[in-house]
Each structure stands twice: as C-alpha cells, then as structure tokens.
Amino acid sequence: MSVEKLVEGILSGKRRELARLISLIEDEDAIASEVLSRLYKNTGHAKIIGVTGPPGSGKSTLVTRITTEYRKREQSVGIICVDPSSPFSGGALLGDRIRMQEHSLDDEVFVRSMGTRGHLGGLSRATSDAVRAVDAFGKDVILVETVGAGQSEVEVIEIAHTVIVTDVPGSGDDIQAIKAGIMEIADIFVVNKSDLPGADKKVTEINAMLDTDQKMGTWRPPVILTNGRTGEGITELVDMIEEHFAYLASSGQLEARGLRRSREELEQLMEYKLTRELLSTLRGRPEYENAIREIALRREDPYTVAERLITEFLVKCRE
Amino acid sequence: MSSKKIRVLVAKPGLDGHDRGAKVVARALRDAGMEVIYTGLRQTPEMIVRAAIDEAVDVIGLSILSGAHNAIFPRVMELLNAEGVDDILVVAGGIIPEDDVPMLKEVGIAEVFGPGTPLQEIVDFIQSNVKK
Amino acid sequence: MVEEKDVSESLKEWDEKVVGKTLERFPERKKEFATISGIPVKRLYSPVDTADIDYNRDVGFPGAYPFTRGVQPTMYRGRFWTMRQYSGFATAKETNERFKFLLEQGQTGLSVAFDLPTQIGYDSDHPLAQGEVGKVGVAIDSLADMEVLFDSIPLDKVSTSMTINAPASVLLAMYIVVAEKQGVPMEKLRGTVQNDILKEYAARGTYIFPPQPSMRLTTDIFRFCSEKMPLWNTISISGYHLREAGSTAVQEVAFTIADGIAYVESAIKSGLDVDAFASRLSFFFGSHSDFLEEIAKFRAARRLWARIMKERFNAKSDRSTRMRFHTQTAGCTLTAQQPDNNIVRVTMQALQAVLGGTQSLHTNSRDEALSLPTEDSVQIALRTQQIIAYESGVGDTIDPLAGSYYIEYLTNEIERLATEYIKKIDSMGGAPAAIEQGYIQKEIHAAAYAFQRAVDSGERVVVGVNKFTVKEEQSMEYLRVNPQIEREQVERLMALKQDRDGAKVEATLKALKQCAEGTENLMPYIIDAVKAYATLGEICDVLRSVFGEYKAPDIL
Numbered sequence A: 001m002s003v004e005k006l007v008e009g010i011l012s013g014k015r016r017e018l019a020r021l022i023s024l025i026e027d028e029d030a031i032a033s034e035v036l037s038r039l040y041k042n043t044g045h046a047k048i049i050g051v052t053g054p055p056g057s058g059k060s061t062l063v064t065r066i067t068t069e070y071r072k073r074e075q076s077v078g079i080i081c082v083d084p085s086s087p088f089s090g091g092a093l094l095g096d097r098i099r100m101q102e103h104s105l106d107d108e109v110f111v112r113s114m115g116t117r118g119h120l121g122g123l124s125r126a127t128s129d130a131v132r133a134v135d136a137f138g139k140d141v142i143l144v145e146t147v148g149a150g151q152s153e154v155e156v157i158e159i160a161h162t163v164i165v166t167d168v169p170g171s172g173d174d175i176q177a178i179k180a181g182i183m184e185i186a187d188i189f190v191v192n193k194s195d196l197p198g199a200d201k202k203v204t205e206i207n208a209m210l211d212t213d214q215k216m217g218t219w220r221p222p223v224i225l226t227n228g229r230t231g232e233g234i235t236e237l238v239d240m241i242e243e244h245f246a247y248l249a250s251s252g253q254l255e256a257r258g259l260r261r262s263r264e265e266l267e268q269l270m271e272y273k274l275t276r277e278l279l280s281t282l283r284g285r286p287e288y289e290n291a292i293r294e295i296a297l298r299r300e301d302p303y304t305v306a307e308r309l310i311t312e313f314l315v316k317c318r319e
Numbered sequence B: 001m002s003s004k005k006i007r008v009l010v011a012k013p014g015l016d017g018h019d020r021g022a023k024v025v026a027r028a029l030r031d032a033g034m035e036v037i038y039t040g041l042r043q044t045p046e047m048i049v050r051a052a053i054d055e056a057v058d059v060i061g062l063s064i065l066s067g068a069h070n071a072i073f074p075r076v077m078e079l080l081n082a083e084g085v086d087d088i089l090v091v092a093g094g095i096i097p098e099d100d101v102p103m104l105k106e107v108g109i110a111e112v113f114g115p116g117t118p119l120q121e122i123v124d125f126i127q128s129n130v131k132k
Numbered sequence C: 001m002v003e004e005k006d007v008s009e010s011l012k013e014w015d016e017k018v019v020g021k022t023l024e025r026f027p028e029r030k031k032e033f034a035t036i037s038g039i040p041v042k043r044l045y046s047p048v049d050t051a052d053i054d055y056n057r058d059v060g061f062p063g064a065y066p067f068t069r070g071v072q073p074t075m076y077r078g079r080f081w082t083m084r085q086y087s088g089f090a091t092a093k094e095t096n097e098r099f100k101f102l103l104e105q106g107q108t109g110l111s112v113a114f115d116l117p118t119q120i121g122y123d124s125d126h127p128l129a130q131g132e133v134g135k136v137g138v139a140i141d142s143l144a145d146m147e148v149l150f151d152s153i154p155l156d157k158v159s160t161s162m163t164i165n166a167p168a169s170v171l172l173a174m175y176i177v178v179a180e181k182q183g184v185p186m187e188k189l190r191g192t193v194q195n196d197i198l199k200e201y202a203a204r205g206t207y208i209f210p211p212q213p214s215m216r217l218t219t220d221i222f223r224f225c226s227e228k229m230p231l232w233n234t235i236s237i238s239g240y241h242l243r244e245a246g247s248t249a250v251q252e253v254a255f256t257i258a259d260g261i262a263y264v265e266s267a268i269k270s271g272l273d274v275d276a277f278a279s280r281l282s283f284f285f286g287s288h289s290d291f292l293e294e295i296a297k298f299r300a301a302r303r304l305w306a307r308i309m310k311e312r313f314n315a316k317s318d319r320s321t322r323m324r325f326h327t328q329t330a331g332c333t334l335t336a337q338q339p340d341n342n343i344v345r346v347t348m349q350a351l352q353a354v355l356g357g358t359q360s361l362h363t364n365s366r367d368e369a370l371s372l373p374t375e376d377s378v379q380i381a382l383r384t385q386q387i388i389a390y391e392s393g394v395g396d397t398i399d400p401l402a403g404s405y406y407i408e409y410l411t412n413e414i415e416r417l418a419t420e421y422i423k424k425i426d427s428m429g430g431a432p433a434a435i436e437q438g439y440i441q442k443e444i445h446a447a448a449y450a451f452q453r454a455v456d457s458g459e460r461v462v463v464g465v466n467k468f469t470v471k472e473e474q475s476m477e478y479l480r481v482n483p484q485i486e487r488e489q490v491e492r493l494m495a496l497k498q499d500r501d502g503a504k505v506e507a508t509l510k511a512l513k514q515c516a517e518g519t520e521n522l523m524p525y526i527i528d529a530v531k532a533y534a535t536l537g538e539i540c541d542v543l544r545s546v547f548g549e550y551k552a553p554d555i556l
Ligand SMILES: Nc1nc2c(ncn2[C@@H]2O[C@H](COP(=O)(O)OP(=O)(O)O)[C@@H](O)[C@H]2O)c(=O)[nH]1
Pocket: A053, A054, A055, A056, A057, A058, A059, A060, A061, A062, A099, A192, A193, A194, A195, A196, A226, A227, A228, A229, A230, C436, C551, C552, C553
C-alpha cells in the first residue's frame, strides 16, 4: 500500500485506510512515519479523552456511554482501547469491543483495539500515533481506554486533554494505589457502579484525599458518580469534560500543553532515532562485540566505553 | 526487531450462546502469539465485517453451533466482497455437517474445523495461510 | 466402620512389600492418576479413607435426609426414572409428530427444545432470527403454534419439560392456556420449565433481561405455581450447561448449588416461605465420562443441597431439602469421529446417572455432534435407557455402590471441594455477583482450556479423536431442516397478526406494561396477553421496554 493512497484515503474518510495505518504503526513499519508526517498538519482538531482505572471498573462501558452522549451532540467519535499483551506469548485477547456493540454500525464511530506488545518505543509511541491517525481522519472526539496500573499507561494518558480516572465502590485499599500512581493525572474522577453499596462513601473518600492534595492547581478534579448500566451521571460527566476543556483553553493551558507536548515529542523522537541510528551502526561489528566482552571480563568499564563510542559516532557524523 | 502480529477476529454470529469453542480457540491463538479480538455473542454479518475492517484483522474466525451457517456465512463473504476486502483469511468452526462444507468453501471460507480439531491444527493453518 | 487401625497397618505392609516389588518390575501406566476433574486417585481405597464417615449422619437412607442414597424410599423398585428425550425441531407440526412417535415408543415424558429466536424472545420474522428458525428446536411465535405443538396430546396424562429460560413465563402461560382449552385445569399439570437464568449468564448465553428483573420473573413463577400449580416444577437449576461449557464435576456441583442458593434467597426476599416453594425446585446435571466420579457427584450434590436447605435456610420439611434432578448424557463428550462409538459412551453415562439416582434421563443420540438426531438415532438412545432399566438389573436395589470405599470417599471429596467454592462465591456476594464479576465464567473457561490442552497433548485420550483414529468418510445420514420452513413460519405469523383482534392484543400488552412497571405478579397478565394471541416477541418487547436488555460481561 502506497503512502499516497493511505494519506488520501485517510483524509477522505476511508476507514479501511485508517485501520491499515494503525496496523503499520503497531508493526513499527517505516511507512507509518512517512504517512504520519504527511498527515501531521491535518491533526490537532480532536478532543482527546483518556479513560483509565482498574480492570472491571467499567471503563469500556463508560466509553460506550460517553460515545452515545457525544453522538447525541452530533460529534463523531474515535475509540482506542489498549489492553496488555501476554508477556509470555506476545499475543493478546482484546475484549473491549464487546461492550461497544451499540455503536458497531455507526459510520461516525471508529473503534480500534490495541495490544501493548513489547514495543521498542514504548506503548505510548504506538498509541499516540494511532490517536494522531484518528485525529487526521477527522473524528471530533477521541477516547483512549487503558488499564490503569503501570507506568506506560500513565504515559499514554499524557496525550489526552482530559484524563478520567475510574473507580468503583468497595475495597478501600485501591485508594492507596490511586494515590501512588494515577492520582496526579486525573482531571475528573468517576466513581462508577453507583448502584453498588458504598458508592457515596467512595466519593467522600476521594474528595477527602483531594482536600489534602498540596500540589493541586486551579482545577480541582470533580468526583462524579455514574452508573454504566443505566447511563445515570453520563450527561453530567460529558458536561464536565467539556468544562475541563474550556478551562484548559481559557487558562492558557491548552496552548502551554501544546508547546510542551511538541517539545517532548520532538525530543523523544530524536532520542529514539538517534539511539536507533547509533545502535544499528554498532551492533554486529567486531569492535563493538569485543568491547562488550571486555566489559564483561572487567577489563573495560561501560562508562568509558559509552563515552568513547558516542564521541566517535558524533565525530563521524560531523565529517 | 519487528513486532508484526497476526490479528484475528473471533466472532460468534447467530443466536447460540455456546462460546466454549470460540473462547478456547481464542486463548490458543493468543498463546500462539496472535492478537485476538473477541466480539461477543449475537453478531450480525454486518457487525462482523465492520469490526474486521476497523481492526484491520488478517483472519476472521466464525464459530457457530446453531445450524444457521448456510444463511450467515455466505452473507459475511458477500459483505466482505462488497467492501473490496480480499486479504482476510476466513475460517469457521462449530457444528457444520460435511455436506455443507463444499458450498461454504465455494463462497470463500478457507477451512471448516469440525468438533475435535486439535488447537495446534488451527494455529498452524492460520500461520501458513494468512494472506500477508 | 471397620477397625481402621489394623487396616492402616496392613495397608502399609501391603504397600511396602507387595506393591513395592511389583512396581520395581512393572511400573504403572502413569505417575499420577486423577479423575477427569483433577481429583487425585490413589491406587487403592480402604476403610482408612472412609473412617470419618458417620453412616447415619452422612449416608443415611433413601427417601430420608440427607438423601445421599436417593430421594425416594423405594427408588427404581417402585418406578423407573422418567425417560425423557429432548426433542423439538422445525415447526410445531413436525415436533408434534415426533412427540407422538416417542410416546408410542414408550417414552414417558415430553421434553421440548425451542429454537433460538424463541429462547431469546424474538418472533420468527425478527432480523436476528434469519437462518435460525426451527434450527435447534421448535419455533413458537404465539399460542397458535403451541396449540399445534400439543395437538391431541392429553396434557393431564403427560409431564412436559420445557427448556426455556428468559421467556419461561410466556411459554408456561401458553402451556396453561392450551391445557385450559383441552379442559385440563392448571393444578393438574405436571412438568418443568427450566427457568434458570443465572446459568444463561454464566454459560449458555440465551438471556434477554438484566439479572434483577429476570429474578423477578423467576420468583413470580415460583409464587404463581406455589398457589396454582402444585405439581409443576418451577425451575430446573442447571449444571448441565456449565459442564458443557467446560467446568469440572466439582465446579458443576458448586456453581449449580450456588445458583440454587441465589434463587432461594431471592424467593425468600420476595416474601415466600421456604417450605412453600422449595419442594418444587428441581435440578439438571450432565453425566460426563468419568464413570465413578459422576456417580459420586450425584450423591454429593444431593447431600450438599439437603444440608444447605436445612442448615442455611432452616427448611422444616424434608421435602424442601431433597434434590430431585434430571440428567442428560454429556453432549460435549460425543465425537464427530466414528459416531457409532457415541452409543457406547452414552450407555456408560446413562448407567452412571441411574447408579447416581436420577429422576429422569435424556440419552443423547450418536449423531448429535454433527447435527440434529435422526429418528433412528433417537430410537437407539431411548432403547439404551430401556435396556439399562429392563435388562441390567441395576435398578433392583437402591444405590448399589454405596459403601464402596472409593465412592464414599469421592462423594465426601466432591462435597468438600464444592463447599470451598460456595464459600468463595458467598464471600463475593453470591452467585449473581460472582457471575457479574466474571468469576464463574473464568473458572469454567480455564477448566475448558486446560482440558482441551490435555486432549491435544494426548495426555487425555479420546478414542477415535486423538488415539485409535481411522480415516473415515462421513457416511451417516443426518437430519436437515428445510430452509423453506422459515418462510412458512413467517407467513403463518403474518396471517395470525391479520386474523386476531388487534385491539385486544394492544389492551393486554398495555396492561402487561403497567404491571411490569409496578411490582404485581406478571404471570396473570402474560396469560391474558397470550390468550389474545399476542406473540412471544411482542410480549418480550414490552418487557424489554421496561426492563432493558442484558449486556454480557463476556469475560475472556
Ligand atoms: N453494577 C454495575 N455494573 C457495571 C456498571 N458499569 C459497568 N458494569 C459492569 O462491570 C463489568 C466490567 O465492565 P467493563 O466496562 O468491561 O470494565 P473495564 O474492564 O474497566 O473496561 C461489566 O460486567 C459491566 O456490565 C455499573 O454502573 N453498575
């Protein structure tokens, strides 16, 4: 498939081309970067919403409900669901779509499941590129679902304008988990499964935790109670997402974020490319393999060797 | 390092809820390193084809036990053709009488796996026949 | 029992001296033996293994608490089990003919299989019904079809089991009205509706409504029948489908009983007295391929249920604690390869069920792994039961395997392991919560996958599949449903909608809707709608509009 055809297809709204580009991104195919670089100027229009939280807390259900609400507001929606790949086989079982059946025939909704795989550039690279592709495709709203547990998921969330952290009533221990990990990234807290006992208590707990937060800026994350089964609280949630977006815009944070994101992305890309470039010239060469052996035998040390190799590389580049 | 993976849509068309086979196969494919997208029960041909396109899968696995395969499978193939999709390998499993197999193959189902097919046979078939 | 101390000493001696010597020269076939459910199996069982059994407390007598040895005092010496072949295909008319054939052949109860659209509350003209009409059972759209289905079958003489769950109330209502038209009052009707929605969520997949309103429909049937249909079994709490989905014997017992507990709790919560409904609860198990384990399973299930009803729910009457069950030989053990071998499998499985004390039995037909059974195959299946009943003599004394060290040990072990599962489920908030969290599904799937892996690796032998295979041409005749039937059924439905009194339909549906929005018992309203020839789809649509539809957690 040619770069040209992909670019054109995506810009003219062909979902098959979009789907293919995402596969190329996942497969770390060189064509993907070419296409993305061509599409870049057409991106930046979508509102990107991250949804993260423990497995089973109702993320997929909420994403479906939020989609319904946005469709009512005549916005088109892209959905990207990220699930962990098996560390043993590298395969994955991706089941989030199951919950999204009511949108399965809506032309204005695009749903894509991704496994985390063992990506070289980290999960965030592939996911944020996929989000970018959907953005170029013209979706107004992009929802990204990730399981909130590890660091990589937190990274993914950085591409979102608004991050929703989900939780459910019961089990007080996970408050600690939230505190430790994803607490800082939440723009909105959702306590889902309001039909279960202890929902109000959970809201109180999170609010209490927020009250003691010293680092909080001018946006105090609201805590919203929802019922994924019935849809209660969803309108309020989407209103709140919109409010948060308006806040970002009016406070100048949207612009600041854009700059920060661009800087980060550029630097990450350079770092990644540079490393790859460097390693690809070194790997397999006898001197290089020899140096590794010497380090292992304690006849050389890695600090000096690294310094030397990088200097040599840079000198060669200048020539 | 290439991280290319075979992506498979495991779909249960028709109304029967017996998903033991579909889920066992889904796990086996995952354990063979594939990415398996599971759609859940009661899928219409339209839903299956849409999911296959959005997810850019290499393979569709249809599992059915209700006996409605002769109505449903050709419809899936018809919709795929209408979308111009010719690079997806479509396989089927479930309770499908031998007599129906020639017709299903004719419309483009690459293989029909009957009850008792070893999982490895399905994995091998997919790995060697996937169209990429 | 015997002086176990002496036994344990001599056992040790035997083990060291006699067995040890033999093992040196002839090692055993496997390092470790286990039942198909993974319970370790020792070389030999002896009084040592049954030492903690108190006969009166744990084994007891047939027809008396805790019913380990059977639910009736005379068991098959009085009357054989009910031979009940599940059948139903295509149209009401053809199924009616098959019923008459089966009754002529000596079958003693009817069992109706419905097609999938009927099971999910869709009429035959629903878009999702395409290709499914009449495929796995009979298509019933309205009372008119039900009238044909039971035409000239005296409903006061037969007992009828209907495999229907989500829309059980509607089909039960139709049955009541057909009987009424035959002049048979409902208090005389005997039979069962499966009415077990929890296992639909957990394994079988033909659900319609979310759990709460579904439980209401279930308990409405309990209440209605407790007042008006004393001979009717209001539910058949089913482990069969859990087993077919891949669970082990222990899981089958545990999850079925956990479901049972949930129904009892829900009925009690709705204000019913436990002794008013518990005796009409019935169960349904599979009979799988591990001969002795299955026999022990049936005994363990009976004892465990009795204890739970008495100890947990304070049932006063023994009748409330007795577990009556139907058994079907395990469809998932049938092979498409060398299908005649299935006759042998079914024979063993049927024998297990009888030795385990079943109240009724369906024997699978050899060709069921391929398609719907032919008349020939159904006849062999039925003859299998008759041979066990009339020729083998196993029914002449009650629970003949009781007292076998192994059987009693295994009965204990299954009860113990199932109790552990039930405790775990209790701690999650009961079966509905455990299903909602996907716990039960995950356990079942893990077992199913492990089993398939064992078969694939050859560790588990399936004759004709992974050992002793032959190259074969499929030569069996099998039954095929004519695709024409779908069209005809839809046409009949159209005609019905033309002919009936539309205003009456509308009025009864409106009343039903109001009832659904409130808390009154739904049964009388459903009966009214059925009488007006409202269709199954229309009735279920009204309920859908009030109750919503269930979305499966579909745990992977
Ligand atoms: N009781 C209740 N269950 C819910 C609610 N929202 C979602 N669920 C259920 O929770 C389970 C897990 O939901 P899912 O969306 O897959 O969670 P995820 O793993 O976080 O994506 C499913 O069975 C949902 O039906 C709710 O508000 N109340």
